[in-house]
Amino acid sequence: MSLAGQIAIVTGASRGIGRGIALQLGEAGATVYITGRKPEESLNGKVGLTGLEETAEEITKRGGKGIARYVDHQNMEEVKNFFEIIEKDHHGQLDILVNNAYQGVTTISENMGKPFYETDPYVWDTINNVGLRNHYFCTVYAARLMAPRNKGLIVNVSSAGGLRYLFNVAYGVGKQALDRLSADTAVELAKKNVCVVSIWPGAVRTELVSKFFKDADGKPRADVKNSDIFANGETVEYPGKAVVALASDPRRMDKTGRILVTEDLGREYGFVDIDGLRPPNFRSLTFLLQHMGWNTTANFVPSWVKLPGWIMWAGSSRL
Structure with missing residues (x-):
């Protein structure tokens, strides 16, 4: 329970990587606020529970304290109000922020293969409003709580799409901007002992990815390019182990401003995935x-x- 007593926020945690990170933070003993828009269906069909609420329950079962809060990360007033509640309820304490909320997955899949000039330009807003603009707002509000206490960790979930072309133009520009957000905020927060990093997971077996890249028998689809890479990639909790390792490291400021690959962190800190395997490193x-x-x-x-x-x-x- 290395993070007992710490307050964490994971945005976009009803499923996927956000859910995996939140579960691992809870397993380490943290109080974890998880946010997301209210979905119509829960993950396992429990009556009366949404995916976000199920995740909060699982966090608590693992030894932490899970608190679900419905926040529309397109609405900056809701985001501001959420952080004000955290400040009030915990006397200004916030130890960890994980910026993970993202809205563009469906839009990306629907426009796969189309050049940007044949795509509705509003795709930019769909991909980068929640996935970039919101992250900046959350980082501002989190830093206002962390800086006075001279401690904190801010993690931006990014990808190698910030390095070279991947999916589409709006996606790559947004991810590179997110990595620059980590680097530049780290410069200004260094004197406040607040660590800011981007993490790049590898191919992650999220619920949506598993549906797309695996066949009915759970094997990689032969008709989809790179399906074997994704079908055999990281579980959603592997990035969570990376975040816990960073949050528990007294020397994490040595890494501030950097882009960190999850499998590199696994090698450095000595953890494996929840299935006992070491995921591939790109x-x-x-x-x-x-x-x-x-x-x-x-x-x-x-x-x-x-x-x-x-x-x-x-x-x-x-x-």
């Missing part, structure tokens, strides 16, 4: 060779051999 040379179809060559390369971060950045540079 910086691993073995993973990259397999992704390109060079499976025989990949068999001769140790899994721990990885591309340095600066090479990945250099490969995407336009300078």
Whole structure:
């Protein structure tokens, strides 16, 4: 119970990565506020319970305290009011914020393969209102609570889409901006001992991903590109283990402003996924060779051999 007594917020936690992070924070003993819009159906069909409420119950069962709050992260007044409640109820204490809320998954899937100029330009707002603008507002309100106490951790859930083209233009621009948000807020919060990072999960087996990339027998779909990568990727709780490790690390300020890959953190802190496996790392040379179809060559390369971060950045540079 390394986080007992700490107050955490995870936005967008009714399902997917947000839910996994919230569950792991609860398992570590934290009081976890989870937010989301009220869905029409719950995850397991319990009468009277929504997915967000089910997640809160599971957090409490694991030893923490789960508190569900319905917040429309498109509405900044609701966001502001939510943080005011946290400030009032906990005398200004907030230890952890995880910015995870996202609205663009359906829009991305519906417009997959279409160039930006053939897509409704309002796709930008759908993808980046909740997924970027809201994160900035949440970071502002969280920092106002953390800075006076000279402690805190802010985690922005981002992706390698901030490095090079992935899905569509609006997605990539939003993710790179989110990584810059982490880097620049870290500069101004460094003197307040508040750590700000972006985390990049690998391929994650979320509920939606599993539905899309697996067949009726639970095997990777042969007709969908890269289905084996996603079908065998991280569980939603693996990023949560990464967040708990960061929150428990007294030297986490050494990482502030950085982009952190979840599997790199697993290697550093010595944790594995909840199924006992180590997920693939997209910086691993073995993973990259397999992704390109060079499976025989990949068999001769140790899994721990990885591309340095600066090479990945250099490969995407336009300078």
